[in-house]
Amino acid sequence: MLTCSGTCGYALEYADFMDLSKLGAFVTKSITREERAGNEAARIVEVRAGMLNAIGLANVGLDRFLEEKVPLLRKMPCPVIVNVAGHSVEDYTATCGAMNDLECVAGVELNVSCPNVKDGLTFGTHAGQLKELTRQVKKVLPKKPLIVKLSPNVEDITVMARAAVEGGADALSLVNTFTAMAIDIWKQRPRLANVTGGLSGPAIKPIALQLVSRVYRSVAKGAGVPIIGMGGIQYWQDAVEFMLAGATAVAVGTALFVDPNTPMAICEGLVQYLAKMKVERVSELVGALRMPGDEAVAG
Numbered sequence: 001m002l003t004c005s006g007t008c009g010y011a012l013e014y015a016d017f018m019d020l021s022k023l024g025a026f027v028t029k030s031i032t033r034e035e036r037a038g039n040e041a042a043r044i045v046e047v048r049a050g051m052l053n054a055i056g057l058a059n060v061g062l063d064r065f066l067e068e069k070v071p072l073l074r075k076m077p078c079p080v081i082v083n084v085a086g087h088s089v090e091d092y093t094a095t096c097g098a099m100n101d102l103e104c105v106a107g108v109e110l111n112v113s114c115p116n117v118k119d120g121l122t123f124g125t126h127a128g129q130l131k132e133l134t135r136q137v138k139k140v141l142p143k144k145p146l147i148v149k150l151s152p153n154v155e156d157i158t159v160m161a162r163a164a165v166e167g168g169a170d171a172l173s174l175v176n177t178f179t180a181m182a183i184d185i186w187k188q189r190p191r192l193a194n195v196t197g198g199l200s201g202p203a204i205k206p207i208a209l210q211l212v213s214r215v216y217r218s219v220a221k222g223a224g225v226p227i228i229g230m231g232g233i234q235y236w237q238d239a240v241e242f243m244l245a246g247a248t249a250v251a252v253g254t255a256l257f258v259d260p261n262t263p264m265a266i267c268e269g270l271v272q273y274l275a276k277m278k279v280e281r282v283s284e285l286v287g288a289l290r291m292p293g294d295e296a297v298a299g
């Protein structure tokens with residue numbers, strides 16, 4: 001059980017509200033090479049069955065991260081995955097390279113939902129750029145597992161998954177938020193200062209699940225690359241669905257705003273489910289979904 005990037009700070013901010021030692025891994029908010037103030041307010045608005053955010057990658061930047069946050073990461077009672085974002089390949093390689101020798105960093109997750117300043121194309125929506133970015137980051141990060149976090153805002157997510165795997169990704173995480181908007185009908189203006197933002201929470205769960213299932217079946221399973229599933233996970237049943245669809249691990253984001261204890265409650269529910277189903281190891285659930293036609297193919 002992991003936390004989703006951007007939903008619980010850099011390190012110990014949630015230590016008083018959740019038992020961090022129970023997490024499989026904690027994922028930091030996105031770090032960029034330069035410090036970023038992010039977008040104007042309003043940056044978060046609640047919508048039915050979810051929330052919209054347009055934080056704009058507000059973060060302390062690499063130098064302050066190394067100076068101020070890494071000492072806190074060393075105190076974390078669970079593995080820490082650092083999420084990295086950027087606007088050029090050099091941005092990513094500078095930040096990721098700085099993680100390679102840090103013992104307190106268990107792995108790096110690439111947030112590729114950012115436009116490349118060179119041509120304005122978002123790394124995560126252009127297969128060629130995604131493969132090259134992954135390849136370049138792998139070179140500067142030989143000691144750590146590299147997770148590529150896929151954007152759902154593409155025509156065919158399996159193309160992006162394949163590009164990341166061909167670039168050398170050790171794992172895939174999916175999904176990031178869906179581009180969306182909300183309107184204040186009295187002001188007749190967008191509710192977010194940025195106009196659009198990323199939709200997360202229960203509203204996206206069935207779509208995220210479908211994307212995990214497709215990526216698992218068409219790319220990840222064959223390549224032997226594990227998937228971290230996320231998108232609206234709130235209850236243990238959601239986690240079971242994602243695992244059956246092919247996720248090796250699951251992460252919780254928006255649900256933490258409702259109850260920071262959600263990951264622990266999900267773990268407890270999973271244990272009971274496994275006992276009821278007489279399944280010994282949780283890994284037996286991964287990809288165990290039976291699809292119509294599977295038996296015919298197998299037989």
Ligand SMILES: Cc1cc2nc3c(=O)[nH]c(=O)nc-3n(C[C@H](O)[C@H](O)[C@H](O)COP(=O)(O)O)c2cc1C
Nearest residue numbers: 004005006030053111175176200201231232253254
């Ligand atoms: C307030 C907020 C901030 C987020 N910030 C980041 C971020 O900095 N980097 C990133 O890769 N994803 C970020 N995300 C996306 C989440 O990590 C996650 O992929 C997405 O919200 C889907 O999961 P959920 O429905 O459980 O929240 C953010 C999500 C929210 C709600």
